[in-house]
Amino acid sequence: RWVDLGPIKNHAKTVAAYRELVSPSSGGGTLGQLLALKDGGYQWLPPGQAVPAGASKVADPLNALNRYWHDTLIKPILPMASPYKRWIISPDKDLALLPFDTLVETFDAAGKPGQTLVQTRNITLVQSFAVFALLKQRAAEYAALQRPKELLAMGNAVYSGGWAENRGIRRASGTRGYEMRSVDVPDRGYALAPL
Secondary structure (H helix, E strand, O other), X not given: OOOOOOOOOOHHHHHHHHHHHHOOOOOOOOOOEEEEOOOOOEEEEOOOOOOOOOOEEOOOHHHHHHHHHHHXXXXXOHHXXXXXXXXXXXXXXXXXXXXXXXXXXXXXXXXXXXXXXXXXXXXXXXXXXXXXXXXXXXXXXXXXXXXXXXXXXXXXXXXXXXXXXXXXXXXXXXXXXXXXXXXXXXXXXXXXXXX
16 A cells, blocks of 8 residues: 655755754754745755745744654655554655654644654665565575675765765764774674774
8 A cells, every 4th residue: 555645845955954953063053044935845044045035934943844744754654554663664865865763753732743753663764675675585595594694884984975065064083994804703704893
């Protein structure tokens, strides 16, 4: 079964605005103003920029965005998905940057945000459902092995020209390199060790 959410106008701008509010890069508060766009969605307006025609300033940005994402993404699927504790989400394009765990699932009678998805659901994000099926298959094959295969795990990747750089987020200084080398971990193969 599926639910057609319809078009989500200006979703890239709205995702960026929400990310600005829930994880500010300014180091102690947000700089700028949230705007409600004339044709739908929201946009973050940095200080000193003119308000676009037809846009209006939002008095309570976090509450407005919490309500927007609830009404746009969560509320339409609740009748079908509410009995399930585990939700597998395969977001497309800019929605892949949306921190789904932080979205509000419920609001109280006064309109105040209640619980977030991270409080009520086990959220799994996947690139696509085809990849999810392959991961399930691989997990089953791995569980059947007498001795597990070697594992290479990586993280903290830095991509040039990406969202973080455009938002002014910089990697901390003193970055260390890593190389593959054998360490004394019985029956586990290799691990990443700092240079």
